[in-house]
Amino acid sequence: MALTSQVAQAIIEAADAKARELRQPVIVAVLDAGGHLKAFRRMDGAVLGSIDVATRKARTAVLFACNSEDVWEYCKPGAPAHALELTNGGLAPFGGGVALKSADGGLVGAVGVSGGAVDQDVAVAQAGAAAFAS
Amino acid sequence: MALTSQVAQAIIEAADAKARELRQPVIVAVLDAGGHLKAFRRMDGAVLGSIDVATRKARTAVLFACNSEDVWEYCKPGAPAHALELTNGGLAPFGGGVALKSADGGLVGAVGVSGGAVDQDVAVAQAGAAAFAS
Amino acid sequence: MALTSQVAQAIIEAADAKARELRQPVIVAVLDAGGHLKAFRRMDGAVLGSIDVATRKARTAVLFACNSEDVWEYCKPGAPAHALELTNGGLAPFGGGVALKSADGGLVGAVGVSGGAVDQDVAVAQAGAAAFAS
């Protein structure tokens, strides 16, 4: 499935609906496979700092073609990729960035969510990603 | 009128409709009065370079509480504010950024559009701004 | 209470008075709810490095609508938001940034203080914030 503007908007709406269900305003950013912004929503009441965090989580997911928290496995204390999180202008190696992949596994983009607790952000991002997959 | 997420989305949709009418895919960015991103859409076929341009036009409009092209009056050759366009991380002092103001004239935010010819971008941004005013 | 220039100056003066009481020269930065500088004072004898630190503490408080040290709860070792401090151009997740909120809890801005020990900075920032609340 291509990441058209219509699909990107459907991702935003699905994430928004999940965030409302959790009563947690968030920011949702959808990036394409080049890491470029495709669609974005800042829900009312979401903190300003999450604009950058949501976008950065999605960018982290695109850059490494995985979910943002998976990058932490490479750079956490004891892992060999010391300071990997400092590369690429700074990564966000924690939950809330979900890679969007086509049926054949190719990277199509990512959705990034920030504004709540990490597990809430993950749930909202997954709800957005599910709208992509369907 | 406050720049709620619902209002910001209505601005995006109105701009999108105008761009379709002109058969010119564009990017639309909506910023609040502090210059922070509230909503964003990249229409299918719009060039990547316009992500920054659209956002920068809107930011220029917020920063000087006017339309983006009005800033050129201050920095064009012969005007006294030489190189004003180099301030604030780089301005976009040309058409396509429209300030959103409340009934009492207070700045509420701005919409920025890029992707077409400047007069097309202006028309699309004005269509977005009209959705705010109504 | 709105963050007028007069109110911002009162915050600066109250913080300055507290710093004098502690015999510790500091820097005081007052930002609005969009993170934009409203008022600033560098007391005689305060180190230059604290210009950025004071401003960054206040910005951290604005971005997450809380006191700057509260952000550390999210990014300290063992917490789930690894490297959150690298976002938004670099945060200052330690004491000395105090969010300014209106009676209804809405974010109005923040005061940031740096120059002394962290507990001194916190005391000075709180003295500034108290001038806002009163």
Added chain:
Amino acid sequence: MALTSQVAQAIIEAADAKARELRQPVIVAVLDAGGHLKAFRRMDGAVLGSIDVATRKARTAVLFACNSEDVWEYCKPGAPAHALELTNGGLAPFGGGVALKSADGGLVGAVGVSGGAVDQDVAVAQAGAAAFAS
């Protein structure tokens, strides 16, 4: 005369008074001889874009130990220092930055003003500088 915090505040107040007389809200930034911020005021109603412009004018004045508009003589079309305005992270080579010098001609700092027309900004900056000289 040293640029103490008290003196810097007097510069701010004198500039503010002049701006009120001209009924033009502005931003006033006072920098020391190292180009570091000493005092700052954003008057109510001044546009956000002038935060950077006022500071940059003062920095331009400090960097070249002259008034900000004097730098334009070196980089204007036909002058030999092509693109000088691009150096130092971007200069503001137009009126509103006034160097503060001691009786023996040594550079002590600068005051930068932005928010009105260039001639208004110059008048306000000069009023601030006069408070320093007196």
